[in-house]
Amino acid sequence: MSDGQPAVDRSAKVTEGQISDSLSQALGAGAPAKPAGPITAAFAFAWRGMLKVKHVPEQLLDVTITPVMFVLMFTYLFGGAVAGSTAEYLDYILPGILVMSVIFTTVYSGIALNTDLTKGVVDRFRTLPTWRPALLVGSLLGDTVRYVIAGTVIILVGVIMGYRPPAGVSGAAAALGLVVLFAFGLSWVFTTMGLLMRSPNAVMNTGFMLIFPLTFMSNVFVEPETLPDGLKWVVEHNPISYLASASRGLMEGNMDTNDITVVLVTAAVLTAVFAPITGRLYRRG
């Protein structure tokens, strides 16, 4: 075979002999007694998710930039008209935009899983002798860090614009925590989609087609009082409205346990329904 190419590329370091020598050494090396347990494996995948935030920060930026634009646009363009003053409107809208930015980021979980699937990375992970769902659990764990970053960015943008959460840092942190918890539940919907759809783009388009009306038909931007009856009913029963109200409550220091309960129950139901579906689809391949 090598008769055809007698002249080995001079610039290249590898000669055939070298590869075999260090390779046979690498092949002879001892192996661990057993593969990683479920927890170690899940944390390894979470670490992978974090590395991606480091190497491809654009991905996170892409989904945070829209909410940042919204908060700027809505506050300065419509703030005066809708709430009387931009400062008052910022107080109203910021918790809602926090919800929006984190919710947008959840679509990314589905896109990432679909990318792994279509690039064949999942095939490798699924042939490893580790607990199979570790990839799902670990990636969502890593994504949670992403959600926290996205939420923090929005709160900081608000602070720069003059927003001061009445309940202070602890109120903002509590709101962020609740939003991230809800996002964790919602992201199972997108991992399910990620395993069902053909391309990362399809997941993105369908995901945002779902997320956009859900966020806009909520009380993120406007109080439902001014809306016509039918729409008002939808807005009032939209779980995103509960989440936005609950976040507002926490940030203002007057938390509403009813809102919080609805949010937690919705997150639990989403997890209970879509986590097993994701798991089944993933195992089935």
Next chain:
Amino acid sequence: MLAIDASGLVKSFGDTRAVDGVDLAVPAGSVYGVLGPNGAGKTTTIRMLATLLRPDSGTAQVLGNDIVSQGAAVRRSVSLTGQMASVDEDLTGRENLILLARLLGFGRSGARARADELLEAFDLSEAANKLVKHFSGGMRRRLDIAASIVVTPKLMFLDEPTTGLDPRSRNQVWDIIRALVSGGTTILLCTQYLDEADQLADGIAVIDHGRVIAEGTPAQLKTSVGYGSLHLRVVHPGQREIAERLLGERFDGVHRGADSTALSATCRDAGEATAALAALSGASVEVADFSLGQPSLDEVFLALTGHPAEEPTANEEESE
């Protein structure tokens, strides 16, 4: 002992019977080639054997474990290098290997040491901290194979490891495969390159439309087809025409070679070749050299299927 013992594997996707009753018997310690054109069912077969897909029917034991009921045990001793280089593009080469080492049970520092050892062995040390999306096709493939031997597997599935690679990278991958085999790993090698199977495989199954249509050693396959080629050169270019006519009286497929003295013909056995050379000498045609070649696997494929092996698609790797 058989490393893979599969019988009657079937897998359909909708109306497509991707794999339509495949039997395989792969001896431990060998390289077994699964040769077939694009769409023949190679990848689907590998995915079933690697426990990624459940067969519709049929059974298979991989290293003595059933691929359906003992999937976890199968996964403990095999590794897969898929058709697409299945490494994470958004991570560095080193991070990819550390991740796999951690998953396979290495401790933190052990994982780093193992990653560095493999990067060294595959001549990737210099690019270790570059993102994989900036790797060349050959580097990506080497990293991919390195990722498959973080723990040396007893059996390795290699799905078209050299498709889309330049000849140099292809030779490197072939050397790596040879080193793996000499270390005792059994390899199931899917390929649509006939010379690749010829170069590396101890046994070959030729598959087409989801079925094994022939099986044997490369030599057996060639003899079963039963013909080879006589190649010769005349001393004087002027005599080529006479030689061509004389060969044409005895053989099919007489054609001129690239230079002005070369001729080839389809020839069934050495006796016929000797008789032809005697006839040439009788007509005072001086022959500079001659050889009796075995048929190429291309000819084998044509003879078995009645159609040539399709041209492999130039490059199946994702290009950014």
